[in-house]
Amino acid sequence: MATTGIRGVSEHHARVMEFATRQILDVFSPSNFLLTNPDALKRTQLEGGQNLVRGFLNAFDDAQRTFNKQRPAGVDAFQVGRDVAITPGKVIYRNNLIELIQYEPTTQQVKPQPLLFVPAWIMKYYILDLSPENSLVRYMVDQGFTVFMISWKNPQAEDRFLGFDEYLRLGVMSALNAINEVVPNEKIHACGYCLGGTLLSMAAAAMARDRDDRLASLTFLAAQTDFTEAGELTLFTSESQIAFLEDMMWEQGYLDSTHMAGAFQMLRSSDLIWSRMVRHYLMGEHQTVNDLMAWNADATRMPYRMHSQYLRQLFLRNDLAEGRFHVDGRAVALSDIKQPIFFVCTETDHVAPWRSVYKFNLLTDAEVTSLLTSGGHNAGIISEPGHKGRHYRASTKRHTDSFIDPDTWASQTPATEGSWWPQWAKWLTAKSAAPVAPPPLGHGPDRLLLNAPGSYVLQT
Secondary structure, X not given: OOOOOOOOXXXXXXXXXHXXXXXXXXXXXXXXXXXXXXXXXXXHHHHOOHHHHHHHHHXXXXXXXXXXXXXXXXXXXXXXXXOEOOOOEEEEEEOOOEEEEEEOOOOOOEOOOOEXXXXXXXXXXXXXXXXXXXXXXXXXXXXXXXXXXXXXXXOOHHHOOOOHHHHHHHHHHHHHHHHXXXXXXXXXXXXXXXXXXXXXXXXXXXXXXXXXXXXXXXXXXXXXXXXXXXXXXXXXXXXXXXXXXHHHHHHHOEEOHHHHHHHHHHHOHHHXXXXXXXXXXXXXXXXXXXXXXXXXXXXXXXXXXHHHHHHHHHHHOOOOOOOOOEEOOEEOOHHHOOOOEEEEEEOOOOOOOXXXXXXXXXXOOOOEEEEEEOOOOOOOOOOOOOOOXXXXXXXXXXXXXXXOOHHHHHHHOOEEEOOOHHHHHHHHHHOOOOOEOOOOOOXXXXXXXXXXXXXXXXXX
């Protein structure tokens, strides 16, 4: 390409130019225009132009909804607590940042070690508890685990000074303390998704530093800890761009969800923007909304301080992987983590590229099970048994084994057809003790605050 391999141009600026050029090419792709799209021309001829009439109505409806700040058409068919996030449970603990949900058991006996999910606060937690048939929460409850879920508050302007320390103290550590009251004297399996996994790795490293051994195992779903190859999101991360974002966030106290959604759409503009416009406006098709799409439209905000720390300390300086990240004023090292680790990366992830996630193998001496599954950042994780076309590769590296680079590992690790969920449940079961009677819901009547899904997940 004309934008690559130019002497004297830094890799970062070369990638910025390549990205910008691709955006321009996507805009002017012949398929985006009626007269140069043979499929659209054929549809117009067969339908006598009715597809264009429907397309105009679709465009008018989209414009009206955007102007009125309404949710996309069709997503209201999936209401939180009625259609999604309906696994039975109770909010057993709440503070100014989280609600902690404990789910009701569905088996007569459960593993004594409970399972805590730490989702990202860039998303609503119910990505892990969508419809009953594709809810990872329900699946793990049915496998005999006592499951807990952190539900994050959607930050407002007054939360502008919430940073990583608060997300660790009021989030992960408060959840662990509350679980200890429900299930005393038992270690806890912890699972972090996306940015929640990054936060969990910080907490685990700090706990290892402080000789806190309450964690039984760690699972990371599409979560990065080394950000040197963090994909095209790094194109939006330079000193000048972060300064611009900080100025914008300071005005309102948070980064609005629309700015994050726009950035993610640009990473896959051909799939998420232009192909949709062709289907809706040229072909006149109505989009069928599913639960995952409805969840994607239920966005959240990022508080000023935390997002600034995230961009500067992780994306720009890679402090966590290189031992410069501080928790409670002291540095933490991922190499201190000794619990067995299970991480999942997805083949077409544009948010947390799988080779970047795979770098956890370089950052710890613990036993690490690596799993690469088909799909993207969200669809690859929500990959329930019976989902057609799914496959995964998995292997375990003992602390005495030599490192294998990601491409060699992928080429020599055989693929297994089907969902990765049973593989994870089997791994967790092997790390758990013999089943026991289920623990009570909460610790005393004061902890039974609300029925799941609680109130924080409903905040807009």
